[in-house]
Amino acid sequence: MSSLEPAFQQHLAQTSPFPIALDITKAEGCHLYTRDGKRYLDLVAGLAVNNTGHRHPKVIAAIKQQLDRYLHVIPYGEFIQEPQVCYAEKLTSLLPASLNSVYFVNSGTEANEAALKLAKRITGRTRLMACHKSYHGSTHGSLSITGNEEKKYRNRPLLPDVHFITINAQEELRHIDEHCAAVVVETIQGDAGVRIPDTAWMQALRKRCTESGAMLIFDEVQTGFGRTGKRFAFEHFGVVPDILVLGKALGGGMPMGAFISSTERMRLFTHGPVLGHITTFGGHPVNCAAGLAALEVLLEEDLAENARRMGDLFRKLLVHPVIKEVRGTGLMLAVDLGDAEKVQRVVKGCLARGVLGFWFLSCPTAFRIAPPLCIGEEQVREACAAIRQELDRL
Secondary structure (H helix, E strand, C coil): CCCHHHHHHHHHCCCCCCCCCCCEEEEEEEEEEECCCCCECCCCCCCCCCCCCCCCCCHHHHHHHHHHCCCCCCCCCCCCCHHHHHHHHHHHHCCCCCCCCEEEEECCHHHHHHHHHHHHHHHHEEEEEECCCCCCCCCCHHHHHHCCHHHHHHCCCCCEEEEEECCHHHHHHHCCCCCCCEEEEEECCCCCCCCCCHHHHHHHHHHHHHHHHHHEEEECCCCCCCCCCCCCCHHCCCCCCEEECCCCHCCCCCCCCEEEECCCHHHHHHCCCCCCCCCCCCHHHHHHHHHHHHHHHHHCHHHHHHHHHHHHHHHCCCCCCCCCEEEECEEEEEECCCHHHHHHHHHHHCCCCCCEEECCCEEEEEEEEEECCCCCCCHHHHHHHHHHHHHHHC
């Protein structure tokens, strides 16, 4: 036990009765280091946050450079701040022309909250639609559009007039009508255990939203920035959303979220009333500097392509009689064992071998593989060897 664990348990609010409780003192590349000197290969990446690896030198240099200039100076949107402007300009240069205006916030859940507000402003409607088994965050609005009653029932009442459809169910698209302000969809469902929509369904969804005037919001908090083998997961489907929500890897390891739409739509927040959405720390200059540096690393090192190749290698090596299915794309994978107890034993056994994995809260029969996108072949083979050894023990 770490000497800090009693204080950790007593003075920090906990999210689970059984935290992993590794006492981390250093992180570098694809590895974490604990106070007792152990090294762990990280297959979690802060839950798809550290796409460029822990403490990439270019990200650290950008943070240090901005620290020497200024930190927080005023709430979002009042001053011209170079880190914000440069990051927004670079980010939108990689997106379709209709996604050319960025609003930086503090997290993915805040980005989803604000995206819902923007959709209501654009359409003048109030009805919201989302998908069964989805996850969009833990604040009241984002929880309202999360399709998991286990997460919601203690927090009711939530937002009214929220309805759910099932991914890949073509017949349910008829429920998207002229009363609907927005349909919110994870381009790939994450917490549900990595569930990928059919391309035909996604394209039909886009068509139905266009016909009805509903805003199509894609939640790419987890799937963005190369995680799925493309820069953004919507590129797999040939579909462009009206509003794009980002988070996690957006900040290069710093806390950050964003929602993106057209300049015309975003300007609705500037009047009637002003401050249609406001955030004190959104677009923090240090976070923007880190995020921009991480994005440049992602492009320079072609980490999306590496995610595709290393994901293929994981799939090739993770063949075992106990494994029911390996789902996903790129380095967003779910290894389904069909048994929650077996998942717990494998994850804990791998941890003892120095490989950090994690399960899915809404799909306990599977564990996730979502390492930094800079992971190499030798590290993939090390991870798969540990996993297979634990599977052999079941």
